[in-house]
Amino acid sequence: MALTVDRLMNDDRFCGENVIQFLLYLPFGILLLIIRTFLALILWIASIILPNKSAVRQMLSTLACWTFGVYVKLKGTRDPRCSVMVANYVSCLDSLAASHVLGTISLRKWKVPPFFASTLGIRNAAQFVRKQHFAECPSKPVLLQPEGGPTNGKGLLKFTDWPFQLGNRVQPVAISVERIFTNVTVHRPSDSRDKFPWSDALWFLCSPASVFTVRLLPAVERHDDDHGAFVSTVRQSIADALEIEPTEYKWEQLNAGGRAARRREARDVSADVTRLAAQVKEVLPRVPVRDIVRDLVNTRSVDVTITNFLEGVTPYTPEPEPPSEPRPSTSQAPPRYITPTPTGVFPKSAKERQLSFQERKAQMIAEARKRYIEKHGLNVALNNC
Known part of the structure; x- marks a missing residue:
């Protein structure tokens, strides 16, 4: 070779x-x-x-x-x-x-x-x-x-x-x-x-x-x-x-090749983290991108990073929710969703952490369903979970 x-x-x-x-x-x-x-x-x-x-x-x-x-x-x-x-x-x-x-x-x-x-x-x-x-x-x-x-x-x-x-x-x-x-x-x-x-x-x-x-x-x-x-x-x-x-x-090519390889590696890592951050942002839209990137640099895993934010392992300051678009008036009552605000504080006991995880999971699912309904203009009323 x-x-x-x-x-x-x-x-x-x-x-x-x-x-x-x-x-x-x-x-x-x-x-x-x-x-x-x-x-x-x-x-x-x-x-x-x-x-x-x-x-x-x-x-x-x-x-x-x-x-x-x-x-x-x-x-x-x-x-x-x-x-x-x-x-x-x-x-x-x-x-x-x-x-x-x-x-x-x-x-x-x-x-x-x-x-x-x-x-x-x-x-x-x-x-x-x-x-x-x-x-x-x-x-x-x-x-x-x-x-x-x-x-x-x-x-x-x-x-x-x-x-x-x-x-x-x-x-x-x-x-x-x-x-x-x-x-x-x-x-x-x-x-x-x-x-x-x-x-x-x-x-x-x-x-x-x-x-x-x-x-x-x-x-x-x-x-x-x-x-x-x-x-x-x-x-x-x-x-x-x-x-x-x-x-x-030549030695100049050898040394320049080493520096170029390191730069390519750094670019590849940056592109990979950016791609993973976009996936996390889709699931957790209120988590700042800088906090997502900082956590992904250490974990390199979308699932682990999401879990860290949901369980409060990685604290963050939630971003404000974007203003919702006006919807046409309907005769039916607007649906209600569970939207507890994350505290960013890591619970002390295992029971509290499990409850916190379930609440954040429910919040994530509810917000995802809400965005889907509003995006497609569906006339769906959901019961409060």
């Missing part, structure tokens, strides 16, 4: 099948969050005080992995001739995992504190100068993720072209991550390239462990001027290593 946009996104955080196990773990997760928050404070202080040396950066990277519960498995061999690595994008901490085992620098446009970016192995893409970087630290490769944004790992987004203009020889890197109970990445309507996903990072702190597998693949070299074939080869190499399907979707 072909991949669609919604199958590349996670909209829910919980990913397990046993909710009870997750609830049993939750107290330990909260305790783990407190401990790791204390470690994050130590990490922040250390990053400010300690000098910017390679050994210090490696120590801070290790402490950051402990803080976020990140465990990294490295597979494959790094090609020393490649100063550019190209990887897929699965989480906000891909750069930390790669920096910890490969010493890479990742390019991001996130607006995060400098110490936080340095600890995660991030450098702002707007401040990155290629020649200066390779002149100062030629042994420190650059990790590029041309998908532009994270997916749930079930497919590979279409790559942008600019990373492949940095060199004619790149090394593909396949990154995968496993975690119990919760999804690593969840898409929200406010997702942006410039904003760090703090909610995803928070769940790293709560989770027992997030296991990253960083797989180094054979380097790919450009042999001719066919730029498209070069990009396609690198992308296909990563897709084959992850055993997933390369798609033609």
Whole structure:
């Protein structure tokens, strides 16, 4: 089955099948969050005080992995001739995992504190100068993720072209991550390239462990001027290593598709509530529409909402009755109806509630019969019930 946009996104955080196990773990997760928050404070202080040396950066990277519960498995061999690595994008901490085992620098446009970016192995893409970087630290490769944004790992987004203009020889890197109970990445309507996903990072702190597998693949070299074939080869190499399907979707389409799906869902819900409210209004014409809609949002049932209003569970202020149309005079006496005014007060005893329900039911039936008789001009006299 072909991949669609919604199958590349996670909209829910919980990913397990046993909710009870997750609830049993939750107290330990909260305790783990407190401990790791204390470690994050130590990490922040250390990053400010300690000098910017390679050994210090490696120590801070290790402490950051402990803080976020990140465990990294490295597979494959790094090609020393490649100063550019190209990887897929699965989480906000891909750069930390790669920096910890490969010493890479990742390019991001996130607006995060400098110490936080340095600890995660991030450098702002707007401040990155290629020649200066390779002149100062030629042994420190650059990790590029041309998908532009994270997916749930079930497919590979279409790559942008600019990373492949940095060199004619790149090394593909396949990154995968496993975690119990919760999804690593969840898409929200406010997702942006410039904003760090703090909610995803928070769940790293709560989770027992997030296991990253960083797989180094054979380097790919450009042999001719066919730029498209070069990009396609690198992308296909990563897709084959992850055993997933390369798609033609871009991250902008993925994110816009998620927002559009949510808007469609909201419109569908609104239309459904409006339709149900019209049905309730036909039965209870004196109940305000706003009160009907408010109750239907919770119940999504016409019968339950009507019962709530009739039994006084949902209080409301009755609307005034519309003026009745003049009827032709007849020799017969006009019919009489039971029209007790609803109080909107919930009775205390079960007996009183039952009596109230019967009275309101009789009122509803009588008013419906009255409207039917008047609408069709029937000359019918009813006895008082």
